[in-house]
Amino acid sequence: MLGATLLAVPVTADAAAVPTAPAARPATAAAPGLDDPAKKEIAMQIVSSAENSSLDWKAQYKYIEDIDDGRGYTAGIIGFCSGTGDMLDLVEYYSRIKPGNVLEKYLPALRRVDGTDSHQGLDPNFTRDWATAAKDSAFRRAQDHERDRVYFDPAVKQGKADGVGVLGQFIYYDAIVMHGDGDDPTSFRNIRRKALAKAKPPSRGGDEKAYLNAFLDARVWAMKQEEAHSDTSRVDTAQRVFLRKGNLGLNTPLDWKVYGDPYHIG
Template sequence: MRSISPGVVSAWSRGLMLGVLVALVSASASMATPAANVLTPAQRHVADELVSIFENSSPTIRYDYIEDLHDGCGLTAGRAGFCSATGDMLETVEAYAQRRPDNGLVAYLPVLRRRAASGSASTDGLGRRFVAAWRAASRDMAFRAAQDDVVDELYFEPAAERAAAIGLRTPLAVAIFYDTAIEHGTAQDADGLPALVARTRRRARGLPAAPHITERRWLMTFLAVRRADLLAPHNRARRVDWPDSVGRVDALAHLLRAGHADLEPPLAVDPWGDNVFTLTR
């Protein structure tokens, strides 16, 4: 089901993400709950597998994945759908260059910088040789570590901090916010994670830290808000492909209804209605 491109996000949602991380974290520092900020290695592994299923239809992390989905994001690649038009692909290659200055992707940094600066979906200069270089680099543990670090910095850590700030405590809650950050981004736009939280707060009449709101009820409302946004995103460019990705929200809602708040395997996930992925230890 990767052809439906469920994991892509726009330059509108993902651009300039580092500039908003301070805003996301500063409000949460005094309220952070360790249980929400840190998953056990086993729980984090499950959360990563869920994202991988939604992004690449495989619980195995696809560091080697790269494709032009013709969706306005340029090339989409790696474990989190890094995009050449939105800047996170650039950050990944730069992080790799710090570890391996002579790696095969360094030559493409000027092109990636131009694409990220302009938000251009053009793949000129990022043709077959770049694709081959990405796939070759994916066999290098240093490149995999670079992808992991960018995911942590741009997506997982901001999502976990936001979850803690509003009173979410369970591992599944963190996983839900993590997946939302991957797809919607954490920037201050109408489709980003902060906007979805704000709309959920209004609809639920509060945050899960409030005594009259259970975490389960708040998260179900959040997933409904996110689903509605995927069906009719404010960024019109995403109206082509985002509606096809509502299965990832439905799969998360199923886990929530089934009581898998601790992310304890086995877990059965069927986001697209044609293939059940069973996560085990």
């Protein structure tokens, strides 16, 4: 027993000498990006206020009309156009996931009118069949898929690479929705190029607000190059408002106007 006691003493002493590790600090949660579900919902509502004069973006799957902007039919939740290729891509994808759907028969016509404002081969029943397709959950999923693949995901990826927050990512998204990301001077990539010539993004050590203002300046220039987009209120009385308030996280409540109409997200 004595031996056991003597052996136990140094063990106890050594244990007491071991410093207690400091309590781990709770990890700081990363700031959400525009791809956070709650932020994405806000983005969809703001874009819908400009594209459809409504916050109810989910009611727009069935939307279709020719708005006389030279792009043929404009339709769906993000304004897919028969004249710009993204509507063709959408119907091709829909036909892959649901062969024999009501729009599949229009694929030859959509290929022919791509790049034009023509309705040849689409009228008189295309708008009716689009509305029918919009009742199909597979078509709604197809619209979501193509919106994300072509517009939303590239905008968020580039925004994160440039070091801008949720508002900046939304500014990118709204620009790519309207202008696409082609090679023409008013495309998203060239709007961004003009902005980079004026200011550095945060990823290069620049001030975020200064850079986003430069981007919006370039965006307004691009919008004014085309009569159909010459009303710049979706920038002036919406995105600029959020930026002036320093709301780089696009946090609610949000109040803005588009085409003079007021909107609110609480």
